[in-house]
Amino acid sequence: MRSAGARDLAAVAVFCGSNTGQGDAYWQGGAALGRAIGERGLTLVYGGTHKGLMGALTDACLEAGGSLHVNRPRLAAPVARPLKTLGSTAKSS
16 A cells, blocks of 8 residues: 555666766676666666776666666766767666
């Protein structure tokens, strides 16, 4: 039973390092989180880059059927490396 005022979750915001961390556990953790988000049909809200852990997370989310919403500050736009395979699954703000 849902409590009064409860809402369905539609999106999850994740901001993590562009480095891969120390060892495979971080990479695997990022990919596992991305898969979990995608398998639930949720939208991943993130900063728009595709490096390191964010790359693992976004790839896994898309592969599992999720979608992306990019929220990148204009100051970061010239230096960020965007995901090349966004296609129609991503929205930007």
